[in-house]
Amino acid sequence: MFFGWKKKNSRHLAKENDYPPNELLDTIEANIKQLNELMGTPIDFVSRYISIAGTDQKCGLVFLDDFCNKEIVNEHVIKCILSNEDKTIPSGKALLEYLKLKVIAVTKVEHAKNIDELFLSLLGGDTLLFVDGVKEALVLNTPSISEGRAIQEPVTEPLIRGPRDGFTESIRVNSMLIRNRVHDYNLRIETYNTGRRAKKKLMLFYINGIIHPELLKEVRRRLETLDIDDALESGIIEQWIEDSFLSPFPQVTSTERPDKVTAALLNGQFVILLDGTPFALIAPITITNTLHSPEDYYERWLTGTLLRLLRYGAAMLTVFLPAAYIALVSFHPGMIPSHLAFSMASTREGVPFPSMLEAILMETTMELLREAGVRLPKPIGQTIGIVGGLVIGEAAVAAGIVSPIMVIVVAITAISSFSLPYYGLAISFRVLRFSTMLAAGMFGLYGIILVFILICIHLANLQSFGIPYTAPIAPTFFGDWKEAVIRAPITMLGKRYKYLQPRDRQRLSKKRGN
Amino acid sequence: MKSFEHWDQDISPKMLGYAIVSMTIAVGILTLPRIITQNTQVFDGIISLMAGGVIALFFTYISAKLASRFPKQTFCAYAEKIASKYIAIVLTVVFALFFMLVTAFEVRMLANIAAKYLFDETPEEVISLTFFLVVIYAVSGKHVAILRLNLMFLPIFFAVLFSLLILNIQYLDLNHFTPFFTSSWRELLRGTFYAAANMIGLSIILFYVSFMRTPKKAPKAALIGALITICVNMIIFFFVVGQLGPVVTRNVLYPTIEMAKETKVPGEFFARFDAVFFTAWIMAIFNTTTMSLHVSTLAIDSLFKKMQKFRTILILAPIIFYVSMLPIDIIQIGLITEWLMGIGALMGMGVPALLYVAAILRKVKGNA
Numbered sequence: 062m063f064f065g066w067k068k069k070n071s072r073h074l075a076k077e078n079d080y081p082p083n084e085l086l087d088t089i090e091a092n093i094k095q096l097n098e099l100m101g102t103p104i105d106f107v108s109r110y111i112s113i114a115g116t117d118q119k120c121g122l123v124f125l126d127d128f129c130n131k132e133i134v135n136e137h138v139i140k141c142i143l144s145n146e147d148k149t150i151p152s153g154k155a156l157l158e159y160l161k162l163k164v165i166a167v168t169k170v171e172h173a174k175n176i177d178e179l180f181l182s183l184l185g186g187d188t189l190l191f192v193d194g195v196k197e198a199l200v201l202n203t204p205s206i207s208e209g210r211a212i213q214e215p216v217t218e219p220l221i222r223g224p225r226d227g228f229t230e231s232i233r234v235n236s237m238l239i240r241n242r243v244h245d246y247n248l249r250i251e252t253y254n255t256g257r258r259a260k261k262k263l264m265l266f267y268i269n270g271i272i273h274p275e276l277l278k279e280v281r282r283r284l285e286t287l288d289i290d291d292a293l294e295s296g297i298i299e300q301w302i303e304d305s306f307l308s309p310f311p312q313v314t315s316t317e318r319p320d321k322v323t324a325a326l327l328n329g330q331f332v333i334l335l336d337g338t339p340f341a342l343i344a345p346i347t348i349t350n351t352l353h354s355p356e357d358y359y360e361r362w363l364t365g366t367l368l369r370l371l372r373y374g375a376a377m378l379t380v381f382l383p384a385a386y387i388a389l390v391s392f393h394p395g396m397i398p399s400h401l402a403f404s405m406a407s408t409r410e411g412v413p414f415p416s417m418l419e420a421i422l423m424e425t426t427m428e429l430l431r432e433a434g435v436r437l438p439k440p441i442g443q444t445i446g447i448v449g450g451l452v453i454g455e456a457a458v459a460a461g462i463v464s465p466i467m468v469i470v471v472a473i474t475a476i477s478s479f480s481l482p483y484y485g486l487a488i489s490f491r492v493l494r495f496s497t498m499l500a501a502g503m504f505g506l507y508g509i510i511l512v513f514i515l516i517c518i519h520l521a522n523l524q525s526f527g528i529p530y531t532a533p534i535a536p537t538f539f540g541d542w543k544e545a546v547i548r549a550p551i552t553m554l555g556k557r558y559k560y561l562q563p564r565d566r567q568r569l570s571k572k573r574g575n
Numbered sequence: 576m577k578s579f580e581h582w583d584q585d586i587s588p589k590m591l592g593y594a595i596v597s598m599t600i601a602v603g604i605l606t607l608p609r610i611i612t613q614n615t616q617v618f619d620g621i622i623s624l625m626a627g628g629v630i631a632l633f634f635t636y637i638s639a640k641l642a643s644r645f646p647k648q649t650f651c652a653y654a655e656k657i658a659s660k661y662i663a664i665v666l667t668v669v670f671a672l673f674f675m676l677v678t679a680f681e682v683r684m685l686a687n688i689a690a691k692y693l694f695d696e697t698p699e700e701v702i703s704l705t706f707f708l709v710v711i712y713a714v715s716g717k718h719v720a721i722l723r724l725n726l727m728f729l730p731i732f733f734a735v736l737f738s739l740l741i742l743n744i745q746y747l748d749l750n751h752f753t754p755f756f757t758s759s760w761r762e763l764l765r766g767t768f769y770a771a772a773n774m775i776g777l778s779i780i781l782f783y784v785s786f787m788r789t790p791k792k793a794p795k796a797a798l799i800g801a802l803i804t805i806c807v808n809m810i811i812f813f814f815v816v817g818q819l820g821p822v823v824t825r826n827v828l829y830p831t832i833e834m835a836k837e838t839k840v841p842g843e844f845f846a847r848f849d850a851v852f853f854t855a856w857i858m859a860i861f862n863t864t865t866m867s868l869h870v871s872t873l874a875i876d877s878l879f880k881k882m883q884k885f886r887t888i889l890i891l892a893p894i895i896f897y898v899s900m901l902p903i904d905i906i907q908i909g910l911i912t913e914w915l916m917g918i919g920a921l922m923g924m925g926v927p928a929l930l931y932v933a934a935i936l937r938k939v940k941g942n943a
Contacts (some may be wrong), residue, residue: 392694396847507693508705511706514724518716521727531723535725536723537589537726
């Protein structure tokens with residue numbers, strides 16, 4: 062229903078915007094004039110007529126100033142055409158072929174007939190070459206070396222041990238980073254153009270022979286339904302292709318790390334890169350994937366396993382700790398050991414609010430602090446630390462608004478949510494935390510367990526690209542637990558995840574694989 | 576997504592086994608020690624439990640055999656093939672009503688116990704309504720998700736249960752077990768009936784095997800599942816009687832929770848372990864309730880071809896909730912329990928046995 066409406070709407074728009082004539086014309090002048098007028102005669106539109114040396118035939122070059130590499134245009138296009146030595150050259154369509162084969166010294170040359178295609182190349186930094194009498198143009202690949210950000214360590218996903226490079230905003234650099242790591246001729250790259258107005262390149266990466274073909278079919282189907290003006294960031298692609306937009310859980314992960322992407326490809330997942338953003342999308346994922354960090358593999362297995370267990374504990378604390386505090390203080394004080402109960406009661410003595418209000422107050426303040434910390438410009442970011450630490454921590458207790466134990470609870474909750482490796486998951490846990498707090502305020506421990514059951518029901522129904530989100534726990538694949546739940550020694554990880562149904566499950570040689 | 580689909584359609588033998596364990600571990604795990612010791616002397620109840628277990632295993636096998644004889648067919652469809660159309664419809668309706676009653680009973684029991692142990696003032700209606708809404712949410716999802724929830728919750732419940740038992744080993748008093756063999760055979764027989772009737776949830780086999788891709792493996796999985804529950808019941812009986820003694824066990828309402836109340840956690844991190852046990856038990860009873868509501872919707876959907884699952888739930892839910900609030904106090908609930916066990920024994924054991932014999936005699940088979 063929803064999709065039907067979208068499609069109908071887009072058809073309507075397409076008709077209205079049917080303005081560009083999609084055909085090229087016969088002469089160079091007419092073609093160049095047409096292109097220039099369609100773009101509204103911008104100042105960086107450069108057109109140039111050259112007569113081919115030794116003959117009376119002409120050709121026309123069109124490119125955008127500063128967008129293309131002028132050195133290449135000078136040295137390898139214009140100079141070559143001017144120093145042509147053949148006296149007899151063909152005309153018309155054969156001339157294009159002749160230029161392509163014998164004259165122009167650019168690595169990549171293509172034919173194009175369609176005005177849409179021409180604009181796409183022109184705006185991408187290519188140079189167009191026209192000759193008389195042909196409704197066709199040559200597209201010469203002359204993009205300038207983009208002066209984007211250099212490859213840096215990703216800010217959002219730092220590791221202690223692991224490669225220091227991260228993706229940049231340029232899709233060319235990013236795909237090179239991936240190719241550099243996967244020296245396998247089975248690495249496939251499929252390119253899509255997204256966006257109806259601002260056309261952007263989108264690349265789908267997978268390893269042929271590992272990924273399940275049905276999964277691939279499904280991704281392609283979803284990518285083909287993309288119908289948006291402009292894909293601003295890969296997050297928009299993610300929201301378009303995800304399974305359930307009602308779920309608080311992310312069904313696609315994003316990462317800035319090429320090593321994470323490589324590992325995902327080798328697992329039989331697919332990766333989507335979008336031009337203009339350093340965040341790559343990885344899918345399908347499960348709940349266990351979202352709690353993994355690449356460092357689990359780089360450190361020795363014991364460290365990796367223990368860190369993972371720690372993170373599971375942190376995830377539980379993030380969601381349930383404030384709720385447990387509320388439940389214990391207001392519903393089941395008998396459950397707390399008596400000495401602790403007395404000291405808690407004495408610290409809470411002057412606090413005017415019930416524990417739920419106290420907790421919601423403090424947690425909301427914490428969320429505010431965090432949000433403010435993100436938005437503030439870096440030089441004054443430290444202010445937040447001072448304000449948060451002093452005012453919220455000490456002053457609130459001294460003023461008797463909250464109890465010191467509440468401050469400890471908030472601090473532990475915040476620290477545990479920071480220890481989750483994937484930011485998208487941490488956000489959804491923060492949302493769930495407030496629902497558990499409300500439930501605990503109403504029903505105590507019983508409310509918490511009901512919310513836990515609700516979350517589990519939701520997870521059991523959730524899928525990521527047809528893979529159950531709770532795999533390999535339910536449905537159970539015990540063989541996958543040694544990689545998904547704990548991190549067994551590398552020599553024991555002989556097989557890829559079964560729940561992804563890879564075509565080639567063997568990761569290590571047969572002798573070791575078990 | 577063809578080859579991914581079977582995860583969303585089919586039930587594996589493992590899931591069936593888990594489902595049977597989850598279904599049969601319910602209120603009985605809290606009350607069974609009391610019911611058995613009320614009917615037998617001292618520790619002789621263990622014999623009744625064993626005998627009842629063997630009977631339950633036998634009928635589990637027959638139910639699974641019957642259902643796996645007709646792969647991919649609903650209970651209504653194969654009952655019609657074996658008997659007649661009207662008998663099939665009547666049986667399906669009775670099963671639907673029975674499972675609705677079970678749902679209502681579980682919801683009420685949960686509210687009753689929660690009100691007793693966790694709340695001071697909150698009324699039972701509110702407790703049961705919130706729980707029932709969660710159950711409805713679970714049932715309105717995919718049916719395979721309901722079975723996946725078993726895979727998640729059952730291990731948690733078992734982990735808590737066994738840590739409870741391990742912590743309780745120190746309190747075992749061997750004097751509570753003697754003297755042996757003082758019960759009359761009549762008492763033992765009555766105990767056996769209750770032990771077998773405690774496994775009434777087993778008739779879900781008749782409905783769930785139709786979702787299996789390999790129904791041939793159903794009998795084995797079902798037997799293992801039933802065996803696990805029987806063993807768990809026996810172990811709990813052993814511990815409860817060993818700790819509380821037969822006299823106390825006979826006279827407290829929920830002896831298993833009383834046992835958990837006595838437990839001390841080393842380090843005194845929790846002052847009361849019974850609340851932890853109780854929360855884990857809520858997950859177990861949630862699974863039971865969800866599956867019984869699910870089976871009753873399955874039964875009704877198999878009668879009406881055009882019925883949507885969610886609509887069925889919307890119709891059933893108010894009725895079930897109303898019925899669950901009918902009994903006034905725990906004595907009336909106890910009476911209903913007796914009835915439920917009687918009907919359950921008839922439906923879960925009599926009906927499949929008769930159908931199976933009829934199927935063999937008339938040589939009716941699945942794909943014919």
